[in-house]
Amino acid sequence: MQLIASEKVQSMATSIFTELANKKRQAINKGVDVIDLSVGSPDMAPPDYVVDTLVKYSQDTTRYGYTLKGLDEFHQAVQYFYKKRYDVDINSDDEVLQLMGSQDGLAHLATAIIDPGDYVLVPDPGYPIYEHGVTIAGGSIYPMPLLEDNDFLPKLDEIPVHILEKTKMMIISYPGNPVTALASKGFFEEVVEFAKKHQILVVHDFAYSELIWDGRPSLSFMSVEGAKDVGIEFNSLSKTFNMAGCRIGYAVGNKEALKVLATFKSNIDYGIFYPIQMAAVAALTSDFQVLDEQVKEYEKRRDALLAGLEKAGWKVEKSPATMFVWAKIPAGWSSREFAFALIEKAGVAVVPGDAFGAQGEGYVRMAIVQPSEKLTQAAERIRLFLNTNQPSK
Ligand SMILES: Cc1ncc(COP(=O)(O)O)c(C=O)c1O
Structure with a gap:
């Protein structure tokens, strides 16, 4: 064959x-x-207490079944982490969605939201799954150039109106991969206003949220007023706690968008291994x-x-x-x-x-x-x- x-x-x-x-x-x-x-x-x-927690729960043979979704303890740990690290209030009941790494969300979100004919604004250069996720969904890409002369920020006012009329989602990432630049609060505010005006879902990939150097602060998109009305933020334990192989991450923010992604995911996966979820809880609630x-x-x-x-x-x-x-x-x-x-x-x-x-x-x-x-x-x-x-x- x-x-x-x-x-x-x-x-x-x-x-x-x-x-x-x-x-x-x-x-x-x-x-x-x-x-x-x-x-x-x-x-x-990863930190010792993460490994110890993973070992402890792995020895409990009652913990090998499907978990189906994020544990309440995990949702509450994300709520704690967002308050402690970014002073952002997240409701653990409906503003957190557990993911098998942020890649899981980035790969599947477009399929949950985009139909053929819909456009997604993606950064160029950008992390490849942004584009591939849209390809899987059958949507169309509009690349937003990230150039040094504009501090690697997209020029939102240069996106043609005929594209914006068909745009349902935009992806940004600060600090990102490969472009490591940071965004200002002012830029995030501009994004919120732009998204409200054009009815676009904003996806902020915050996978490197804690790897910010030289004493600079870490800025969550969720810390900007109105962000939850228009957007979600992906975060991950992969880089922050060196748990990349554990495949655990999450999204926070707009509950309607999270619900749509959760519905899609409930058809394709059965949750993350309990000991990994508990190890993530230990990581997210530590003294950092x-x-x-x-x-x-x-x-x-x-x-x-x-x-x-x-x-x-x-x-x-x-x-x-x-x-x-x-x-x-x-x-x-x-x-x-x-x-x-x-x-x-x-x-x-x-x-x-x-x-x-x-x-x-x-x-x-x-x-x-x-x-x-x-x-x-x-x-x-x-x-x-x-x-x-x-x-x-
Ligand atoms: C910008 C960015 N987003 C998301 C991911 C996916 O990370 P994970 O699925 O391990 O959370 C990566 C991995 O390298 C990345 O560089």
Whole structure:
């Protein structure tokens, strides 16, 4: 039998990521020791009390059934976390929806809300599932360019009216991936007003809510007046508590939107393993001391990488947040040519910016998921590479 993937799956084939994975494999097969800065999976451990809780409940054999949905304890823990961390009031009864990672929500929300012919505004560059979720739903994309000259914020007044008439949802993410910029309260207020005027559901992806550096505050979209009327916010334990493999996250905010997503999800999954939910409760209700230590570690890593790159003559803007550095590449290279040459000739894997959308051209994304010594070593390899390699044109 010759099986041909559906048109939707074919349109999703992320050729750059596939090509990148192939290049990495080829380099490793040739004996190159690749320092991998391409994947944003946290390398640090979850807090001890999270692991202890997971172990404790895993030993209880009565806890292996379907949970079907988020436990009340989990909903209340999210309510506690939002009050403590962002001074936002969330009703644990109907303003929280548990998710199998924020990816679960991002992948399924459009199917729950969008019909063919509806438009979704997505950031360009942006995290790929934003677009794929809309593709799964059969909706249409309008990319909002995130450019340095506008502080990586979309220009809402430049979106054509004929698109806005058909737009049902918009996705934003501050700090985001790959663009690590932060948004101001003023921008979020503008988004609320824009969404009310055009009757658009706002989706704020806040997966990196606690990885914000240099003493800057973390700003929840939900902290802006009127946000709950028009929007929801995805958050996750993956990056904040290094629980990415546990697959647990949540959405908060507009209860009608959450109800629609919950209805869709109730048809496709049966809830998260009880011990994981209880481990998440332990994380969300802790004293959060580990978060400060983690931020310091990421700052140290970013500074080590940037200092090394500066020695290489490559001056890169300081990322304010996340676990990434979004770096404008040296002149003359295309993103892909530069990233692929780095793997082959320097043994450093980074993601070419155009993997995240057309506006990512001219950038690469580096994940600082290695200790600072390794990042210094990566920067030194890049220095040697830049000394001996020129762009092809
Ligand atoms: C911007 C962004 N949103 C969402 C996710 C999904 O995270 P999770 O499903 O683990 O919560 C990621 C993962 O890398 C991400 O970078």
